Amino acid sequence: MRVVVPGGTGQVGGVLRRALRDRGDEVTVLSRRPERLEDGVRHVLWDGRTLGPWAAELEGADAVVNLAGRTVSCRYTDANLRQMMDSRVDSTRAVGLAIARAARAGCAPRVWLQMSTATIYADSRSRGDDLPHDEVDGVLGGEEPDVPLYWEYSVRIARRWEQAQAEADTPTTRRVALRTAMVMTPDRGGVFDYLSWMARLGLGGPVAGGRQFVSWVHGEDFVRAVEFLLARDDLDGPFIVAAPGPVPQRELMRSLRGAWGRRPGLPATRFMAEVGALALRTDTELLLKSRRVVPRRLLEAGFTFAHPAWDAAAVDLVGQARALRRR
Numbered sequence: 001m002r003v004v005v006p007g008g009t010g011q012v013g014g015v016l017r018r019a020l021r022d023r024g025d026e027v028t029v030l031s032r033r034p035e036r037l038e039d040g041v042r043h044v045l046w047d048g049r050t051l052g053p054w055a056a057e058l059e060g061a062d063a064v065v066n067l068a069g070r071t072v073s074c075r076y077t078d079a080n081l082r083q084m085m086d087s088r089v090d091s092t093r094a095v096g097l098a099i100a101r102a103a104r105a106g107c108a109p110r111v112w113l114q115m116s117t118a119t120i121y122a123d124s125r126s127r128g129d130d131l132p133h134d135e136v137d138g139v140l141g142g143e144e145p146d147v148p149l150y151w152e153y154s155v156r157i158a159r160r161w162e163q164a165q166a167e168a169d170t171p172t173t174r175r176v177a178l179r180t181a182m183v184m185t186p187d188r189g190g191v192f193d194y195l196s197w198m199a200r201l202g203l204g205g206p207v208a209g210g211r212q213f214v215s216w217v218h219g220e221d222f223v224r225a226v227e228f229l230l231a232r233d234d235l236d237g238p239f240i241v242a243a244p245g246p247v248p249q250r251e252l253m254r255s256l257r258g259a260w261g262r263r264p265g266l267p268a269t270r271f272m273a274e275v276g277a278l279a280l281r282t283d284t285e286l287l288l289k290s291r292r293v294v295p296r297r298l299l300e301a302g303f304t305f306a307h308p309a310w311d312a313a314a315v316d317l318v319g320q321a322r323a324l325r326r327r
């Protein structure tokens with residue numbers, strides 16, 4: 001396939017572009033800064049906001065997988081929240097305009113996979129019934145009582161992100177929104193690296209009780225889900241891309257410490273989570289919101305996960321991370 005990957009320079013993009021290239025796809029990454037990527041992956045500049053020469057890359061392509069968006073691993077200041085919103089909505093609109101232009105020339109991509117986030121769902125404790133959210137019965141967030149206002153804002157970002165795709169005038173292109181959980185990959189700088197760092201220091205015990213759920217997906221399964229959704233012409237709309245086994249935060253970290261061969265971690269109060277998050281320049285929402293989602297539509301469509309359970313996934317990822325460090 002010819003696949004265009006806007007925002008394909010980041011953590012998820014790295015895993016995806018290499019996997020697509022390795023299976024023989026022709027991959028073009030759109031990025032705002034000059035960068036040399038791996039052999040076999042083209043790099044084209046865009047601004048992430050407006051139509052430009054880059055739009056020609058979509059003409060005759062088979063697929064677009066748009067990953068662009070300012071990182072959410074930062075303090076949720078007003079300015080950062082605004083950038084998180086604008087970078088997602090603007091880049092998605094730009095991709096939509098480029099596909100519409102290609103459609104007028106009679107050569108639109110067949111399918112557009114648009115990154116979204118499992119954060120679009122309500123804090124799972126707010127339902128009171130402790131049920132996981134799925135695409136059919138799940139409750140979108142934004143109106144739960146007793147959550148900080150900016151949690152609501154990050155749901156609004158997710159909704160507007162998906163809306164930008166839904167509103168695009170691209171009738172001949174199949175559209176899928178990837179409501180993705182934390183993507184666990186062994187490389188440096190990603191969420192797994194950060195959690196592992198805490199586990200190896202003996203930190204990362206239960207945060208604020210640790211009963212809040214964490215939804216996650218192994219990077220290999222993320223790639224496999226993308227490949228599955230690219231191939232299946234009968235599937236469109238929102239898909240949760242998360243392992244079927246979300247785990248409470250305390251269990252997530254317990255398994256991870258076990259996989260690294262470490263002792264029990266120190267518990268952290270909500271206050272300590274605030275301090276730790278400040279030191280890491282990230283936000284407590286990422287630690288405290290209960291995210292419990294299950295991939296109902298993928299499972300019903302026949303997708304199987306290579307890494308459905310966290311215990312085994314953690315062991316696999318630690319093994320891969322150790323091998324990377326030895327190189």
Ligand SMILES: NC(=O)c1ccc[n+]([C@@H]2O[C@H](COP(=O)([O-])OP(=O)(O)OC[C@H]3O[C@@H](n4cnc5c(N)ncnc54)[C@H](OP(=O)(O)O)[C@@H]3O)[C@@H](O)[C@H]2O)c1
Pocket residue numbers: 007008009010011012013014030031032033047048067068069070071072086087091115116117118180181182183184191
């Ligand atoms: N990692 C996860 O666990 C996870 C889970 C769910 C959803 N997601 C979403 O998936 C996407 C990719 O995640 P990631 O972890 O690979 O993120 P990442 O490492 O931060 O990469 C995101 C990419 O977006 C581009 N970007 C940043 N700001 C932009 C802007 N203002 N306009 C246009 N492009 C911009 C950057 O490309 P250039 O700087 O090269 O232009 C960057 O490579 C993000 O949208 C993220 O929110 C990630």
